[in-house]
Every structure is written in structure tokens, then in C-alpha cells.
Amino acid sequence: MLETINLTKRYEDGQLAVDHLNLKVEPGEIFCMFGANGAGKTTTINLLLNFIPPTEGTALVEGIDVTKEPLRSKDFISFVSENVTLYGNFTAFQNLDYFTKLAGKRGMTKADYAKALKSVGLQEEAFNIRTKNYSKGMRQKLGLAIAVIKDAPNILLDEPTSGLDPKSGQEFLKLLIQMRDQGKSVFMSTHDIFRAKLIADRVGFMKKGRLVMLKTRQELAGEDLTELYIQYMEERSESEPEYPK
Amino acid sequence: MLKDIIKKEILETITSAKFVFTFLLCAILILLSVYTGIINYRVDQKEYSAAVALNKKNLESQPSYQALANLGTKINRSPQVLGSISTGVDEAVGRVATVNVAFDPSLVDSKYESNPVFSIFGALDLTFIVKIVLSLFAILFTYDAIVGEKEKGTLKLTLSNRVPRDRLILGKVIGGFVSLLIPLIIPLVLSLLVLLVYPNISLSGQDWGRLLLMFLIFFLYLSVFFTLGLFVSARTNKSSTSFLILLFIWVTFVTIIPKLSVLTASRIKPIPSVHEITAKKDAFLQQIQVEYQKIAINYMKENPMKKGESAKDFQDRFKKWLEDIQQEATAKIDANNAALERDYGAKKRSQVGLAINLSRISPASALTFSTMSLARTGLDEHERFLASIRTYKPIFTKWANAKMMRTLDFSGTGQPAKVVLDDMPQHKFEPETLSKSLARTIPDFGLMLFLIIVFFAGAYVSFLKYDAR
Numbered sequence: 001m002l003e004t005i006n007l008t009k010r011y012e013d014g015q016l017a018v019d020h021l022n023l024k025v026e027p028g029e030i031f032c033m034f035g036a037n038g039a040g041k042t043t044t045i046n047l048l049l050n051f052i053p054p055t056e057g058t059a060l061v062e063g064i065d066v067t068k069e070p071l072r073s074k075d076f077i078s079f080v081s082e083n084v085t086l087y088g089n090f091t092a093f094q095n096l097d098y099f100t101k102l103a104g105k106r107g108m109t110k111a112d113y114a115k116a117l118k119s120v121g122l123q124e125e126a127f128n129i130r131t132k133n134y135s136k137g138m139r140q141k142l143g144l145a146i147a148v149i150k151d152a153p154n155i156l157l158d159e160p161t162s163g164l165d166p167k168s169g170q171e172f173l174k175l176l177i178q179m180r181d182q183g184k185s186v187f188m189s190t191h192d193i194f195r196a197k198l199i200a201d202r203v204g205f206m207k208k209g210r211l212v213m214l215k216t217r218q219e220l221a222g223e224d225l226t227e228l229y230i231q232y233m234e235e236r237s238e239s240e241p242e243y244p245k
Numbered sequence: 246m247l248k249d250i251i252k253k254e255i256l257e258t259i260t261s262a263k264f265v266f267t268f269l270l271c272a273i274l275i276l277l278s279v280y281t282g283i284i285n286y287r288v289d290q291k292e293y294s295a296a297v298a299l300n301k302k303n304l305e306s307q308p309s310y311q312a313l314a315n316l317g318t319k320i321n322r323s324p325q326v327l328g329s330i331s332t333g334v335d336e337a338v339g340r341v342a343t344v345n346v347a348f349d350p351s352l353v354d355s356k357y358e359s360n361p362v363f364s365i366f367g368a369l370d371l372t373f374i375v376k377i378v379l380s381l382f383a384i385l386f387t388y389d390a391i392v393g394e395k396e397k398g399t400l401k402l403t404l405s406n407r408v409p410r411d412r413l414i415l416g417k418v419i420g421g422f423v424s425l426l427i428p429l430i431i432p433l434v435l436s437l438l439v440l441l442v443y444p445n446i447s448l449s450g451q452d453w454g455r456l457l458l459m460f461l462i463f464f465l466y467l468s469v470f471f472t473l474g475l476f477v478s479a480r481t482n483k484s485s486t487s488f489l490i491l492l493f494i495w496v497t498f499v500t501i502i503p504k505l506s507v508l509t510a511s512r513i514k515p516i517p518s519v520h521e522i523t524a525k526k527d528a529f530l531q532q533i534q535v536e537y538q539k540i541a542i543n544y545m546k547e548n549p550m551k552k553g554e555s556a557k558d559f560q561d562r563f564k565k566w567l568e569d570i571q572q573e574a575t576a577k578i579d580a581n582n583a584a585l586e587r588d589y590g591a592k593k594r595s596q597v598g599l600a601i602n603l604s605r606i607s608p609a610s611a612l613t614f615s616t617m618s619l620a621r622t623g624l625d626e627h628e629r630f631l632a633s634i635r636t637y638k639p640i641f642t643k644w645a646n647a648k649m650m651r652t653l654d655f656s657g658t659g660q661p662a663k664v665v666l667d668d669m670p671q672h673k674f675e676p677e678t679l680s681k682s683l684a685r686t687i688p689d690f691g692l693m694l695f696l697i698i699v700f701f702a703g704a705y706v707s708f709l710k711y712d713a714r
Contacts, residue, residue: 042714049405051713071407079405085397087253089260101249102406146402156405 035206041189084143088132137168254420282329317345333622387474506604568650
């Protein structure tokens with residue numbers, strides 16, 4: 001489970017990136033966070049990963065305060081970034097082997113790696129190719145394979161579907177659904193309204209660091225998410241959040 | 246985990262194109278420099294042997310001791326075997342000095358005199374390659390060590406795992422350094438083998454000790470740039486910025502500081518020119534010549550041939566007096582020259598010392614001075630050699646004067662005495678011992694260790710706080 005309590009981040013230049021964010025992503029849930037560039041989505045992920053310290057509030061991963069026990073909290077979290085580039089001179093196997101060892105998983109065999117790579121839809125003939133020759137979709141799949149093999153209960157994804165072709169995007173969503181079905185908490189920051197609508201159990205809208213709208217799948221049914229997005233981004237005052245405190 | 250990080254660093258580097266390029270270039274340059282160094286040493290050895298033999302032949306062929314005393318003997322500096330690794334100042338300074346009764350000896354006939362083009366580009370020795378080329382490679386290997394991972398996004402991915410930052414930086418340092426050493430060690434070992442198997446090249450136990458110390462300082466020097474690269478990489482957010490900063494520091498260390506130090510020292514502690522000193526010596530020589538000519542005339546007037554004294558007795562008495570007076574005049578000239586040289590030498594040493602100490606803040610200068618000292622091709626060894634010749638000069642002069650006076654023939658009828666060199670005193674020069682050379686290089690070793698510690702600590706602390714986003 002991922003949780004933020006009054007999580008706030010104000011940068012040194014005075015910019016308020018995240019403003020008293022209260023959020024909980026339950027096990028078996030996919031939460032999609034929308035927002036314009038600079039709305040605070042990525043900062044939220046960075047705070048959950050303890051890459052930056054919060055100005056105020058708490059970020060919890062499986063109930064562990066990430067600022068107090070940063071290393072332990074990372075055992076329970078997997079991260080997939082927007083542009084997974086990895087080590088270009090390494091093959092998929094080598095990249096997977098390295099990051100699996102960093103994740104503390106020992107005794108993995110080549111068969112285990114092959115299974116993880118197949119599970120994300122990577123073609124077998126690509127396993128031994130240097131990843132600098134991969135397409136973006138292939139790299140994203142490999143990034144997800146790293147998350148799969150780590151098998152952490154929480155997944156953080158930072159705009160993972162940007163730039164993916166429709167087929168790759170579709171396969172990517174299937175994998176996220178599989179992860180959710182395994183009981184993992186999935187937090188995804190995205191601009192991809194169409195794909196998010198297909199898989200999200202809940203969606204949130206961020207504006208100037210504040211969560212200004214929160215809707216469940218049921219609440220979204222029959223609504224035009226695109227229209228809603230534009231409306232909230234343009235009109236909703238940041239002083240009027242429409243979600244239960 | 247540390248092992249995994251080290252392994253990854255090594256594997257990532259050795260599978261890259263830059264490693265292959267670096268390895269090939271290092272291998273070619275190192276082997277080429279050592280090979281040409283050996284060839285040059287062999288040529289110098291042959292030239293030295295020929296010059297020594299020619300000098301002996303010249304001396305023996307002199308018609309009289311007077312001719313020998315005026316011509317003088319030539320003292321050649323034997324080539325240094327480790328000059329094939331670090332040429333030092335050997336090619337810029339003179340290799341031979343003429344010691345005669347008249348003039349103060351100085352070393353002339355440098356390699357640069359015979360071919361001035363060499364002085365423009367300098368020698369392609371191993372020290373040059375390490376100082377210029379390999380230090381650039383060290384920067385090339387590290388400028389993006391941390392900031393590059395940030396740009397690629399792998400730093401975020403790495404730190405999203407249970408990876409302590411101190412272990413990650415340690416792994417990067419060890420792995421990166423091993424990767425840098427591979428293209429260096431293999432050609433170095435090969436060049437050692439070349440030194441071992443090449444005919445007529447023999448290294449004493451001390452030479453091997455010196456060589457190992459030189460290799461040690463090469464590694465320290467490269468470690469300075471390696472840790473500096475890591476430090477700058479951990480302080481910047483763009484690899485292009487990191488590279489530019491490192492390039493600027495490299496240029497400052499390698500070219501600007503050494504040149505500025507020499508200029509600054511010459512301003513702070515100016516010294517008279519060599520011509521000025523020579524003019525003073527010549528003036529004193531002329532003064533002595535005039536003075537002693539008068540003394541000789543007066544002697545002849547005041548001490549004519551006594552009644553009953555045979556011509557031979559008179560000649561012997563005069564020869565004895567002349568020998569004494571000649572020794573006295575030469576001693577005065579030598580003393581004056583020595584005083585002038587002492588004064589000039591002290592001023593010069595002071596200026597050179599200041600220039601060296603100022604430039605020592607640059608690791609490139611520290612590398613140059615330490616390898617020169619260890620290879621016995623530095624300024625100090627040159628000065629010691631010159632000093633040994635100046636010490637030899639009065640010994641030779643005394644012998645030549647004695648021989649000359651004892652064989653003077655006033656009648657002008659007899660044959661001049663045949664020149665015999667058996668009892669001619671020989672010039673001796675004891676090369677500096679390894680312990681003394683090592684003591685001289687301790688500041689350089691110390692400076693490099695200090696810089697490595699500072700840069701590593703800087704990189705370490707910076708990385709602990711580094712913004713991985």
C-alpha cells in the first residue's frame with residue numbers, strides 16, 4: 001500500500017510542487033494521476049522514492065516512512081520511469097541480472113529471467129541484443145520486466161506509456177492489469193487519458209501541487225474523461241478540491 | 246552488492262567503444278614510446294662510447310702537455326637507461342664539457358642544439374603519454390560517471406532499490422579504476438618485457454626499484470584525474486558541463502600552471518644572464534693574465550741566472566717557480582669562477598626551486614619532476630654532474646700544469662715530451678642513490694595522495710547528497 005499524509009514539497013526557489021497531498025493506493029488498485037506538466041505528479045513519485053525530502057508531511061510505503069527508513073522502504077517498491085534507457089551496452093539478460101541483484105534477489109537463473117522477459121511480451125530473439133538497439137517500446141517492456149522480477153507489492157510508474165505505439169501500449173496495459181490482479185498497488189502518473197480510462201480503478205487530477213479531483217471507476221462511467229480533464233485543468237479553483245478529505 | 250556494482254562498472258566500460266579505442270591507442274602509444282626510448286638509449290650509448298674513445302685518442306695524440314692542457318679533456322655524460330621512460334631535461338641540456346686549464350667548464354652539445362625541431366614538440370616518452378594522453382582518458386572515463394547515469398535515468402532506477410549511496414559510489418570508484426587500469430597495465434607489462442629481452446639493455450636492482458616507483462606515480466597521477474572526474478561528475482547536472490569543467494581544469498593543470506610558475510619565479514627572483522657571468526669570468530682571467538705577466542717579468546729581472554749556476558739549474562729553478570705561480574694563478578681563476586658560479590648557482594637554484602614549488606600544485610608538474618628524479622634525468626642530476634666536473638677541473642688543472650712545467654723545454658732544441666695519460670686523474674661521478682631520489686619525490690607522492698583523498702572525499706560527500714532526479 002502507498003500512502004501520503006499531508007505530503008508537501010516546496011523547492012528552494014519557492015515553488016510549491018506538492019501541496020498537502022493526502023492519498024492512499026490500496027493493494028489490488030490501479031491509481032492514475034493526471035495533471036499538466038509541473039502539476040506535481042513526478043514530484044509525488046520522487047517523494048515516495050525518497051529522492052527528495054518532503055517539506056512537510058509523510059510518504060509511506062507498506063506503512064514505512066520513507067524518510068525514516070529509506071532503504072527498507074525500497075524493498076517494497078518498484079519503479080518504471082518515462083524513458084527507460086538502461087545500460088545500452090548490456091543485453092536484456094545482463095540488465096535484468098544487474099537490477100535483480102540490486103533488488104536483493106539472489107539465485108535467479110537465466111530461465112527465470114527469460115520467463116520475466118516473456119511475461120512482458122519481449123520477443124525471445126531480443127534477449128541477447130544490446131539494449132541500445134532497442135525501440136522505446138522494447139525498453140519500456142524491459143523496464144517493466146525489472147519491476148516484475150523484483151515482485152514488490154507497490155509499483156510506481158512515471159508516464160510509462162508516453163511514446164508507445166498502440167500495440168505496445170495495449171500490451172503494457174495488460175501487464176499492469178495482471179499486476180493489479182496479483183494484489184499490487186499501482187500508482188501511475190500519466191497524460192494518457194484513453195489508456196488510463198481502460199485500466200484505472202481511481203483517477204486523480206493534480207493542479208499546482210494539489211489534488212483537485214478524485215474519481216472512482218464507477219464515478220467515471222459514462223463521463224467524458226477528456227472533457228473532464230480539460231475542465232478541471234482550466235476552471236477548477238485550487239481552493240475547491242472535490243474529493244473527500 | 247558491492248561486487249555486483251564493481252562487476253557492472255567493469256563490464257559496462259569494457260564493452261564500450263571508448264574502451265576498445267582507449268585500449269588500442271594506449272597499447273600503441275605506450276609500446277611505441279618505450280621502444281623508441283630504448284632505440285634512442287642504444288644510439289646514445291654508442292655515441293657515448295665513441296666520444297669517450299675519441300677523447301682518449303685525441304689526448305694521446307697531443308704533441309705536448311701544454312697542448313693537452315690547453316685543449317683539455319672532454320667529459321661526456323653517460324646516457325641513463327631510464328631516460329627511455331622519462332627523458333627529463335637530458336635532451337635539452339648539454340652532454341659534454343671540456344675541462345682545460347683556462348676556462349670554467351660548462352655542458353654543451355645538447356640534442357636540441359643538433360636538432361632544434363625536437364625542442365618544439367618535446368620527447369614522446371612514457372611520462373608525456375601518461376601526463377597528456379592517459380590523463381585525458383581518465384577524464385573521458387569519469388566525466389559522466391554519475392551525471393551520465395542521471396541523464397540516462399539509470400541512477401533513479403538503481404536508487405529505487407535498496408542500494409546505499411556510499412556503496413554505489415565505492416563500487417563506481419573501484420570498478421571504474423580497474424577499467425582504466427586494464428588498458429594501461431597490459432601495455433606497461435609488455436613494455437617491461439621489451440626492456441627485459443632487448444639486447445644490451447641491463448637494469449640494475451636499483452633501476453627496477455626506480456621503474457616500479459615511476460609506475461606507481463603514474464597510477465597515482467591517473468587516480469588524481471579519475472577522482473577529479475568523479476568529483477566534478479557528482480557536482481554537475483549535465484555531462485557536457487562536467488566535461489567542459491574537467492577540460493578546463495586539465496588545461497590549467499597540464500599547461501597553464503607550469504608555464505605561469507616559471508614566469509612568476511623569473512619575475513620574483515631574477516638572475517643574471519649566462520653572458521654576464523661569462524663576461525665577468527673573462528674580465529678576471531684577463532686581469533690575472535696581465536698581473537702574472539708582470540710578476541713573471543719582475544721575477545726574471547730580480548732573479549737572473551746566478552754566477553756559477555748552470556743553465557739547467559736555472560731552467561729547473563725557473564720551471565719550479567713557474568709551476569708554483571701557474572698553480573697560484575689558476576687557483577685564483579678557479580676560486581673566482583667558483584665564487585661567481587656559486588653565486589649564480591644559488592640564485593638560479595632559488596629561482597628554479599621557486600618555479601618548481603609553485604608549479605607543484607599541478608599534479609602534471611609533480612609527475613614530471615618525480616619521474617625525472619627517479620629516472621636520473623632531472624635538473625638536480627644535471628647540476629650534480631656539472632658540479633662533479635667543476636670539482637674535477639682543479640684536479641685536472643693541477644695535473645696538467647705539473648706535467649706541463651716539468652716537461653718545459655727552454656732550449657727549444659729538444660723534442661717535446663711524449664704525452665702519457667696513465668697517471669691522469671679520471672673524472673668520477675656517482676649517480677644519486679635510490680633513497681635520495683625517493684626523498685626528493687616524497688612531496689610529489691604526498692601531493693598526489695592528498696589530491697586523491699580530497700577529490701574522492703568530495704565525490705563521496707557530493708554523491709551522498711546528489712539529486713538523482
